Amino acid sequence: MSFWIQRAPYRIASIFRFHNHASHMDSTQPFISKGPETVWFIKVVCTLCIFRVSSSNLSVFSSEYFRKSLNPYVALRVIQHLTNQFKNPMLAFSFFRFTREKVNIVHYVSAFNMLLKSLCLSGLCDSAKLVFDYMNRDGYLCDSLILELLVRSFENAGKLNFAKEVLIWEAELSNERGGVVSPFVYNILLNSLVKTNQVKGAIDFFKDHILRLRSFSLSTSSFNIVIIGLCSTGKVDKAMEFFGFMKSLGCFPDTVTYNALINGFCKIGDVERARELIKEMQLQGGVSPNVVTYTSIISGCCKSHKMDEAVNLLDEMIGLGIRPNLFTFNVLIDGFGKTGDMVSVLKLYQRMLLSGFQPDVVTYTSLIDANCRIGVLEKGLKLLDEMDEKKLSPNLYTFSVLINALCKVSRLNEAHRLLRKLQMRDDIIPRAFIYNPVIDGFCKAGNVDEANIIVGEMEAKRCLPDKLTFTILILGHCMKGRMSEAITIFNKMLQVGCTPDKITLNCIDSCLLKAGMASEAYKIRQTSFDSLQNCSSSKRTTKQDINIEIPVVV
Structure with missing residues (x-):
């Protein structure tokens, strides 16, 4: 049986040659039609591929007969059968690669797109990148949907460098042909870079490729991604520079842009500059503050304990016809709770209920915290029971x-x-x-x-355990006179890579000296010194400052 399977491809090929000879009287002539003979030949090729998959040996197609009979149409249909019917994209890729390199088939662009789609959906990113490289060499542009699928596939696999290469190549080729790449596609990459804390990488890609090539159409959403990334890393001033640069290119900010900047300023405690941006929004046509805008600045006021100003902002937003949401009320309840103003907390809670909102876990946590801060712990515990009754998980x-x-x-x-x-x-x-x-x-x-x-x-x-856990344990054991246990805990702290600070070192050093263990104290100091030196050396070699240069408008 195994011998028959081994010889099957050649039997099938012989049958085909006989069939083709009877039809055309010359089995050496290539197929150019799309008739029944071609359909039959496609089936034979698919069968040969399936039989040879175990050894990945497709050399049977290198014979003169097959070389003359294979053509781009046949190759396209074989790839279609292998990917769609047999659900075997890797076999289709092997056939594609072999016929391109050994049989010199110039594949249709639809064959590239079909194979790329199948490989991406199967998570075979490396093979998809090789197919794209072939496509690149043949001078084909990717279908926009396939390009999006490629970038998303590389993003999911964490191979953002692949995504960059693909987008840059597509942009350069589009540039030569007078086209543009949709901003939606490169926004996927920008978003991924920002989410993985590669804000500088997002800036560099934006500056070096999107602006330089100009084959990416500029969009407000792209600027927003970069601005949000800068604000999330606390570089709000750089975000403002980028904001100015955005406007100089004629790309107008929207509500998302302003909200990102306002939230950024509120996080660093600069509520005044956030207020100025709200005024700027109100002066511009087509852009208006919304509930997110006001909630961000109300949150900033609460963090700065400017509760009167926070309430004024609530009234202002309601006066403008902007309805506060549950998050707005939660921010205010938490703010008043942290100042110990339970009267205002309860008033806002009632106002929230009258507005049609039901308390969530954040509301309850803020109420529990407020009661605990004023010493009414029992009320906080009752609120926890109330959460259980309402099937609300803490x-x-x-x-x-x-x-x-x-x-x-x-x-x-x-x-x-x-x-x-x-x-x-x-x-x-x-x-x-x-x-x-x-x-x-x-x-x-x-x-x-x-x-x-x-x-x-x-x-x-x-x-x-973290640094504080270890310090607590060391001090606790020292107070009980368990010095050997304290030293063991300190050594474990170093072993797990948790570097002690001055408080920890002073604590164990003082306890050891009081216990008359001067030599052990010296050893601890020496060990700690070496550990701190290694830590600071590591930080110097790994630290990367984000030095963002805003592109010059030309």
Whole structure:
């Protein structure tokens, strides 16, 4: 049986030669028609491909007979069958590559597009890039939908350099032919660069290719992506420079542009400049502030504890016919809660309910925090029960607020029970800051063994201790006179790559000296010095400053 399968391709080829000889009397002549004989030949070629897939040996097509019989139309149909019917894009790619390199087939552009689509949808990015390179050499332009699929495929695979190469080539070829690449496609790449914290890369691509080639059509959305990226890294002044550059090119900002800049200024505490931008928006035609605009600046006022101004802004936006949303009310409730103004918190909460909004987890967390800040812890715990009744799941920060409040009044066992309740949740990933108050509380109470148990629970949830956790544990063990355990914890801290700061070092150094362990203190200092030196050296070699030069308008 295996021998028959091995010989099958040649049997099929022999049958075909006989069939073709009977039809045309000359089996050496190539097919140029699209009639039944060609359809039959396509089936034979597909069958041969399938039989040879295990060895990836397509040399049977290199014979003189097949070389003369294969043509671009046959190749297109074979690729179509292999990708669509047999669902085997890699086999189609092998056939494509072999016929191009060994049989010198000049494939149709539709064959390229079909193969690229199939490879991308199968996640075979490397093979898709090779097909695109062939397409590049043959001087073909990608179909716009295929180009988008290629860029998205490379983005999903994390191969942004591939996406850049593809877009630059398409732009250069379009430039030669007087066309442009849709901004929607290169915005995918810009977005990916910004999301992966490669803001400088987004700026460079924008400056070096989009502006230089001018075969990418300039769009406000592209500028917005770069501006949002700059604001997210705190470089709001650079974003403003880019904003000015955008207007100088005749690309007009929209509400998204202004909202990004206003939010950026509010995050760095410059509410006044944010207010100026709102005034600029109102003076421009076609651009108006919306609920996002006002909520951003209200949030900025709350963070600066300018609560009167925040309320005035709320009234101003309502006066302009802009309806506040749940997020707007949450920002205000949280702001007043942090100042301890429970009267205003309750007024805003009632106003929120009257506006038709139901409280969410953020609302409840802010209300719990407000009650805990004024010392009404029981009310905060009742609100947690109320959330359970409403089938509203608390988040990490809800637990954090209550655990912190319980630890402050030394209700450590209750805090530990709440922490264990959190650990039972699969939808919340615990972080070190949630454990630290409980560990600190037990250490200060002299119950270091309980603190060690909590650290064990923490590590069981794959939550690594941070610098504060280690410092708390070291101090706790030192206070109990467990110096060897403190030294072990300090060494573990170094082993996991958590560099101690001056507080940690002073803590263990002081405790060791008081215990008369001067030599151990010296060793600790020496080890710490070497660790800090290595850390600072690593930072010097890896740090990259984002030096963004705004392009000059010519």
